[in-house]
Amino acid sequence: MGTKMVGQKSASSIERRxxxxxxxxxxxxxLHSIAAGDFAENAALPPEVALAERYGVNRHTVRSAISALVQDGVLRAEQGRGTFVLSRKRLSYPIGARTRFSTGLQGQTSERHIVLLTSAIEPASQRIAEGLGIARGTDVIRLETRGEADGRPVSRAAAWYEAKRFTGIDAAxxxxxxxxxxxKRFGIDDYLRQSTVLSARHADAADLADxxxxxxxxxxxxxxxxxxPDGRPIQFAETRFPAERVELKLSAL
Amino acid sequence: MGTKMVGQKSASSIERRxxxxxxxxxxxxxLHSIAAGDFAENAALPPEVALAERYGVNRHTVRSAISALVQDGVLRAEQGRGTFVLSRKRLSYPIGARTRFSTGLQGQTSERHIVLLTSAIEPASQRIAEGLGIARGTDVIRLETRGEADGRPVSRAAAWYEAKRFTGIDAAxxxxxxxxxxxKRFGIDDYLRQSTVLSARHADAADLADxxxxxxxxxxxxxxxxxxPDGRPIQFAETRFPAERVELKLSAL
DNA sequence: AAAATTTGTCTAGTGATATAGACAACTATA
DNA sequence: TATAGTTGTCTATATCACTAGACAAATTTT
Structure with a gap:
């Protein structure tokens, strides 16, 4: 019995069917094990036979898993030598009353920016109207953006602003x-995060691409x-983060 | 170019292989669609043939999906009539500086409590020692608990306290x-959440059971x-929430 | 009563997933 | 150089996942 104890980890086994x-x-x-820091950068993964025994599966099955991670740029396999972790650690993304994309990631990455993908004017749906405190159907501007750090996408957001008040924010x-x-161009020097609701789900087709x-x-x-600062809603936003690359740090509580 | 439908809903399609x-x-x-509020309580799901067409799969495949959700208590199928949503909405779980289990869920459920599963004394690991600001290897008490609301588990936590200072907290x-x-029995009338780090992952075997x-x-x-309140660490905790039943609301920002 | 709608069950065929074993190719080490 | 350890490739087989079509059973509508 390979009583592989991993510190505090449970004996995480496999569910069939x-x-x-x-x-x-x-x-x-x-992937989870790497993210948890069980392997140093460039460390060797256990050999395929050992992993197969550990998970109670055939070696070929382990190879399928590894080849998916190689495809994904997480591992590098070298014949005769072993399989090695390329692992980039997860970004710790700060969430707080004054979270700004650029400030919080300082020091963790060398390069980061936001790309505006599309913008459109549309009538406000129920939940957006509620969030912005306006009437349902009022025109709002939707900005679709992607946040990137070191050339890898780390966030994907849709943000809505009242169209009348923020005409031209897409260009800005x-x-x-x-x-x-x-x-700032609209005279807003400061803004606060009023509320945030967090959930998690499997990525859908759009997320996979974005x-x-x-x-x-x-x-x-x-x-x-x-x-x-005086409580007037400016922006309603839905942001998606890839869980494998990002964790959210609630610091300003 | 795939004209990306952005009504509200992405064209959520299926990935093969x-x-x-x-x-x-x-x-x-x-499940996601129900959680997003696309169906009222007791509303009928579209018929199987319609769903099959919409997802571009065979009707039997849709039936597999439905039967899993029926097994899971999310749907109820009635021959000749249709398939209906039993849907219990996700709990909105508040996370803030003064989050307490009982207070925040008020009004959302009729019954809620915490069950102590196990407790043990063990030496502090690196990350726990760091969190509590004590030396690695110092004895700590680990409390394993499960939070339940309306008879359903909504959280599963492991919490660590310095053993010397909190002897008997397990009994309490x-x-x-x-x-x-x-x-309170240890003279602590108030405490604050200093920091929270959030991530998401697939449930492992322990999560499935717990x-x-x-x-x-x-x-x-x-x-x-x-x-x-004066900044002395009391407790280091790791809590797991089922994403299908709980969302986290960061309100006290 | 009859028709239409919807879920439930059955059979059959195809492709993906997983197991099993053997051996080749490459690397590091004794 | 020889050996052990590791990844890469091949064949074969069994099971699961998905498709396809037909019909039964139950309910609602006409």
Whole structure:
């Protein structure tokens, strides 16, 4: 019995007939194990036979899991030598009353920016109207953006602003690449995060494409309302983070 | 160019050969759709043939998805009539500086409590020692608890306290079923959440058992440090929430 | 009563997933 | 150089996942 004890980890085993294939479950566990810091950068994974024994599966099944992670750029396999962790650690993304994309990630990455993907004017849906405190059907501007750090997508957001009040914010965003700078043009020097609701789900087809994820990946979903210091709603936003690359740090509590 | 439909809903499609079976992907999407409020309580799901057409799969595949959700208590199928949503909405779980289990869920459920599962004394690991600001290897008390609301598990936590300072807190927890009440016995009338780190992952075998989840489910993981008002660490805790039943609301920002 | 709608069950065929074993290719080490 | 350890490839087989079609059973509508 390979009583492999991993510190505090449970003996995480495999569920059959669950709708999730064995190789993917193993890939997920390896990924989780790497993210948890069980392997140093460039460290060797246990050999395939050992992993197969540990998970109680055939070696070929382990190979399927590994090859998915190699495809994904997480591992590198070298014939005769072993399989090695390329692992980039997860970004710790701060969430707080004054969270700004750029400030919080300082020091963790060398390069980061926001890309404006599309913008459109549309009538406010029920939940957006509620969030912004306006009547349902009022025109709002929707900005779709992607946040990138070191060339990898780390967030994907849709943000809604009241159209009448923020005419031209799409151009400002495209030009400055910064929400804070864009809002300055509308006389808003400061804004606060009023509320945030967090959930998690499997990535859908859009997430897979937008965030460059593999099927089966998990996204963290944050729905937030930003307000001026005196409490007037400015922005309603839904942001999706790839759970494998990002963790959320609630620091300003 | 795929004209991306952005009504509110993405054209949520199915990924083949992803390691996640088609029926599970559909089950997840239906679940997500229910959680998003697309169906009223007791509303009828579209008929199987319609769903099959919409997802571009065989009717039997849709039936697999539905039967998993029926097994899971989310849907009820009635021959000749249709399939109906039993849907219990997700609990909105508040996370803030002064989050207490009981207070925040008020009004959302009729019954809620914390069960102490096990307790043990063990040497502090690196990360726990760091969190509590003590030397690695110092004895700490670990309390394993489960939070339940309306008879369903909504959280599963491991909390660590310095053993010397909080001798007997396990008994206090067992007796009172409340962290706040237990800490009062040690002269702590108030405590704050210093920091919280959030992530999400697939539920492992332990989560499945502890939280009564189906394989493939997602858990939100919150790692928190609680401190006294003057900043002394009291408790280091890791809490897992079932993403399908709980969302986290960051309100006290 | 009849028709239409919907879920439930059955059979059959195809492709993906997983197991099993053997051996080749490459690397590091004794 | 020889050996042990590791990844890469091949064949074969069994099981699961998905498709396809047909019909039964139950309910609602006409």
């Amino acid at each position: 669950s709708g999730v294939s064995v190789w993917r479950q193993i890939a997920d566990q390896i 965003m495209a030009e400055t690449g910064s929400v804070t700078a864009s809002l 965030l460059d994820l593999q099927p089966g990946a998990i996204v963290l979903v944050a729905i937030a309302v930003n307000v001026t | 992803s390691g996640v079976s088609v029926w599970r992907q559909i089950a997840d999407q239906i 927890m067992a007796e009172t079923g409340s962290v706040t009440a237990s800490l 939280l009564d989840l189906q394989p493939g489910a997602i858990v939100l993981v919150a790692i928190a440090v609680n401190v006294t």
